[in-house]
Structures are given as structure tokens and as C-alpha cells.
Amino acid sequence: MYGLLILNDPSQAVIDIVFVHGLHGGRTKTWTKDDVLWPEELLPGDVPSARILTYGYDANVAHFWSRPADNKIDTFSNAFFSQLTNNRSEVDATNRPIIFVAHSLGGIVVANAIVDAATNSYGELSSCIRGIIFLGTPHKGSNKAKWADQARKFMTFFKSTNSELLKDLDEKSEKLAKIGDSFPTLLINRGKQSDTRIEIVCFYEGQPTVSGMIVDEDSATLPGYDKILLDANHSEMCKFASSTDSMYRQVVGYLIKWVKDFSKPIERQKEGGRNAYFHGTNYGLQQYSNTGTQTNNFGVR
Incomplete structure (x- = not known):
């Protein structure tokens, strides 16, 4: 299913936490282990004052590595921020701080949306973004060749046999390279003032899949921000079945702190x-x- 889905909506919510899945994921299955959808079943117990939402989109690998003219990341990002803006207006929450939790290339959808918001009609929404948790999101900068190599890893992992997709991957990685260049610049500019800084933590996978490490530590982290190892592979690093799971506690620890910090009067x-x-x-x-x-x-x- 696509679009926004509200998982928890307390009457006295002071912050929005929005989950965004990655390649071949879904707005519920990406965050589910042993039938436990942790943002719905576990997280409200730790951050009871947060409204929790999850966003779904068509996350086919070909949409991320297509020719520049056919690239759909802009479409996904624009639809995401449009729906989120409308939703927050409907519930009179346009000034509420926002935290994103993004897995894999869902983090690129979020990063692209934030970059685009600086130059379009989503400025009010952009100003409310206070924190991002990246889970296995590749940050390859502006190097198209590195993005092309990342594409091959994902295609091996998802057993893609699309021969057309494999051609000219450097060219097809142009959009991702532009995001990889623009997003760190935006973070630097917003970090110049404490009330516009976006807090970030990057979690990286500690276990290989059958195809090896999909997003290694160097790619999954951003200079100047916290980086944390999760002892799981690329698919499992975003799934938790118990509130006592050590990996869950690592992730939720940041959410608990940020909810407190971003909700304080200043x-x-x-x-x-x-x-x-x-x-x-x-x-x-x-x-x-x-x-x-x-x-x-x-x-x-």
C-alpha cells in the first residue's frame, strides 16, 4: 500500500515521527518482525507523546537507477511532502517538529525531499524537520561511479536481471549523485544556527547478506554525525520484535532523547x-x- 498511514495518534501529540521504507519494502512490512510492527506496537510505549506515521511508495530498484529523464525520485519525494503537508494541515499540526526514520534508499527519498523543499512551497514543513535516523542509507556523495557500484550491489541482492538497467549505470546514477552533493551542503547551512540544525544518526549494518554487505560503514555514515553499528544485515536492521531487543533500544534511545529535546520550550x-x-x-x-x-x-x- 502507498501513501501515509497513521499508526499512533495521541490526543496530546507534540511531535511527528515518520517512517520511510527502502527498496522493495513496504510501509508496514519493512518494520515488521514476527508479526510485530514495532512503530505501532512498541514505539508508543517509549514515546507516548509522538504521533507516528509510515509512508509507502513504489520502491522498485529500476526507479532509482533509471535514465535522468525517467528518474522517479522527484515524484516520490514531492508526493511524500505534499501528503505530509496536507495531513498536518488537516490536524492543525503545521508547527509540530518532525523526525524521520528511513531505511536504505528511503533515506534518499527523504534527503531529496528536504533539498527540494528549500526551493518550493514546502518551506514551512522543512523548517519543522529536526532529526533523521538513517538505517543503512547509502551516502555516496557526488561520485556517479560509486553510485553505479551501489546499484550493482542492490541488483545482486534483489536478484535483478534487468539487462537494460545494467547499461550505462554511471549516467543513470546522475540524479543520485546530485542528491549526494546537495544534501550535505544543506545540512551544513542549516547547522550554522542551533534552531535550524537537523540532528542525524547513521546506523550501519554489521552482518552480511548472502550477497555480502549491501551498504558498508563508509557509505552508510555522514561525517560529523553519530554512527552506530547494528548487529544485523541490511534487511533485518530495521526490524525488531521486542522492546528489550538491544538494537531496538539503540534506535529508540535517540528517538526518546530527541522527542524530549525538540518538545522543550526555548x-x-x-x-x-x-x-x-x-x-x-x-x-x-x-x-x-x-x-x-x-x-x-x-x-x-
């Missing part, structure tokens, strides 16, 4: 001789001055 420095502060999340549902005058999120009355 102090604003004095402006024009008045103290201003935000009440609610870091991005503020309402802003007040010490005169008691209510203003909007940008301090305009």
Missing part, C-alpha cells in the same frame, strides 16, 4: 528591550512578549 534573547519566548515546541505554537501580547510564530502581531 528561551529567546531580548529584542528591543523585551523578553520574548516560545510556548510549546521549539518552533512554537504561540509566541508571547513580557507585555502579555500574543504574536504569531515569527513575532508579528
Whole structure:
């Protein structure tokens, strides 16, 4: 199934956590082990104040490695942010902080959406993005040859025999190389101010599949951000059946911390001789001055 699916919706939610699957995955099966869909059955117990959603799309390997004119990553990213924006508007949650949890090339869909949001109508949504957990997401930078090599690994893993897809992989990797160049630049720019920085942790696989390591440590990590080994292969690193699973505790530990951090009221420095502060999340549902005058999120009355 495609599109957004709400897994948990507490009445007093203060943050949105959105899951995005990778190649040949699904909005529920990617996160399910032994019939336990952990974002729905385990995670609410650890982050009860979070609304939890999962997003599904047509994650065929050919859509990621197609000729530039046929590449569908932009389509997936735009549809994702469009649906998420509309959903948040419907429930009056447009200022609520967002955390993404992305597996494999689902992380590229998220990264591309964030890059595109900087230049289109999703700026308000983009400003609310506070954290991303990458699980086995390749970050190959702007090197098309490295992306082509990654394509061969995925095609071997998924037993793809598409001979047309194998031709001219360097050219077909052009879109991924552009994302690999643009996303780190965006992170640097947003990291210049604490209230726009996106917190990131990169988890990488510790066990090989029958096809070997699909996304190795070097590719799965970003310089300057936490990197954590998970003792599982590429497919299993995103599936947990118990809240006592050590890998689950590693992943959820970041979510617990971020939910607390991103939900705290923050102090604003004095402006024009008045103290201003935000009440609610870091991005503020309402802003007040010490005169008691209510203003909007940008301090305009």
C-alpha cells in the first residue's frame, strides 16, 4: 500500500515521527518482525507523546537507477511532502517538529525531499524537520561511479536481471549523485544556527547478506554525525520484535532523547528591550512578549 498511514495518534501529540521504507519494502512490512510492527506496537510505549506515521511508495530498484529523464525520485519525494503537508494541515499540526526514520534508499527519498523543499512551497514543513535516523542509507556523495557500484550491489541482492538497467549505470546514477552533493551542503547551512540544525544518526549494518554487505560503514555514515553499528544485515536492521531487543533500544534511545529535546520550550534573547519566548515546541505554537501580547510564530502581531 502507498501513501501515509497513521499508526499512533495521541490526543496530546507534540511531535511527528515518520517512517520511510527502502527498496522493495513496504510501509508496514519493512518494520515488521514476527508479526510485530514495532512503530505501532512498541514505539508508543517509549514515546507516548509522538504521533507516528509510515509512508509507502513504489520502491522498485529500476526507479532509482533509471535514465535522468525517467528518474522517479522527484515524484516520490514531492508526493511524500505534499501528503505530509496536507495531513498536518488537516490536524492543525503545521508547527509540530518532525523526525524521520528511513531505511536504505528511503533515506534518499527523504534527503531529496528536504533539498527540494528549500526551493518550493514546502518551506514551512522543512523548517519543522529536526532529526533523521538513517538505517543503512547509502551516502555516496557526488561520485556517479560509486553510485553505479551501489546499484550493482542492490541488483545482486534483489536478484535483478534487468539487462537494460545494467547499461550505462554511471549516467543513470546522475540524479543520485546530485542528491549526494546537495544534501550535505544543506545540512551544513542549516547547522550554522542551533534552531535550524537537523540532528542525524547513521546506523550501519554489521552482518552480511548472502550477497555480502549491501551498504558498508563508509557509505552508510555522514561525517560529523553519530554512527552506530547494528548487529544485523541490511534487511533485518530495521526490524525488531521486542522492546528489550538491544538494537531496538539503540534506535529508540535517540528517538526518546530527541522527542524530549525538540518538545522543550526555548528561551529567546531580548529584542528591543523585551523578553520574548516560545510556548510549546521549539518552533512554537504561540509566541508571547513580557507585555502579555500574543504574536504569531515569527513575532508579528
